[in-house]
Amino acid sequence: MKLHLLDRGNLNNRSFTTKVNDYPYFLKIWHYHPELELVVILKNEGTCFVGDNIEKFESGDIVLLGKNLPHMWLNEDDFFKAGVNQSAIAIHFKEDYLGTTFFETPEMEHILALFKKARFGLKFLEVPKKTIKEIKSMLKLEGYEKTISFLNILNKLARSKQTKSLTNEGFINSFKTTQNQTQDKVLTYIFKNFNRVITLTEVAELAHMNPTAFSRYFKRTNRKTFSRYLAEVRIGYACKLLLENKHNISSICYKSGFNNISNFNRQFKLIMNCSPSTYSNKHTNNH
Incomplete structure (x- = not known):
């Protein structure tokens, strides 16, 4: 599951872009971009991967993703309801899209606070x-x-009391590439090689540390051990394969980087609170 940097830059000389995605399936790429992204699910169900979080999404969901936050939308309907288009609104904008100091004014500080919360992914x-009707009308x-309408929508979202953060501080810190090149190098290596055996020693060498020092460093930075982080990446990929329904569980186990079924089942249940077969059956039965 390679991490891609996508260009969401504005080509139409506008301060923010709006788009309705109406396709048989969503973009199934693990990616990030410097723009914030407001997503409104109009017609779809599936699983969203945001940072180190994996959870269901459905019609009516609204999610605000912070800049450079890795994410992927994996819709289920394209596998279980062939021929039915999926629909969602995606709005991309820079944090300073109305100027470098506009949201720093007292009247706008609550929206700036919203942007800061969005770095964790905000549902x-x-x-x-x-x-939702106002967003569609915009x-x-x-x-x-259009600019005033979007500002009013951000105002309402900023004042919403019912929100949920999707990922954690440690994961966000790990993707601050300009501030922590060692961490970026380590995580890039993990994402490129998670489907084979990766040892603590080889990753520690990549960071020019001994295994003990690296283990402490990784846990302090990510708030979880190296082995737990690696397991979560592998299980996240396994969930994607299970939803695609193209491989059996044994094959998915090895494609995800596990070397035996018993460990795969144990780690899956620990992270997802159910077995791989239960997870697969649950989502299949939903359709």
Whole structure:
């Protein structure tokens, strides 16, 4: 599961971009970009991978993703309801899209606080249908009216009390590549090689540390051990394969980097609170 940097830059000389994705399937790429992304699921169900978090998404969900936060949307309907298009609104914008100091003013500081929370990935719970209608209506506007409409939407989201953070501080810190090149090198190595045997010693050598020092460093930075982090990456990929329903569990075990079924089942249950077969059957039965 290679991590991709996608270009979400604005090609139309506008401060933010809006798009309705209406395809048979969503973009199934583990990726990140410097823009924040507001996602509104209009018609779909599936699993979202945000940082180190894996959970279900469904129609009506609204999620705000911070800049450079790795994510992937894996919809289920393209596997179980062939021919039915999936639909979602995606809005991309820079944190300073209205100027470098606009959101630092006292009147806008609550929206700036929203942007800061979004670096963890923020899911809005119990969103009024009226808010979704306003977002859909905004897509038809242009220029000043569209800008004011989007600002009003951000204002409402910023004042929402029902929210849920999707990933943790340690994971976010690990992707601050400009501040921690060692951490970036280590995580890139893990994502490129997680489906084979990776030892603590070889990764420690990559960071120019002895295994003991690296183990302490990794746990302090990511708030979890190296082995736990690696297991979560592997299980996240295993969930993706299970939902695709193209491989049996034994094959998925080895494709995800585990060397025996018993350890795979044990780690899967520890992280996902159910067995691989239960996870697969649950999502299959939902359709």
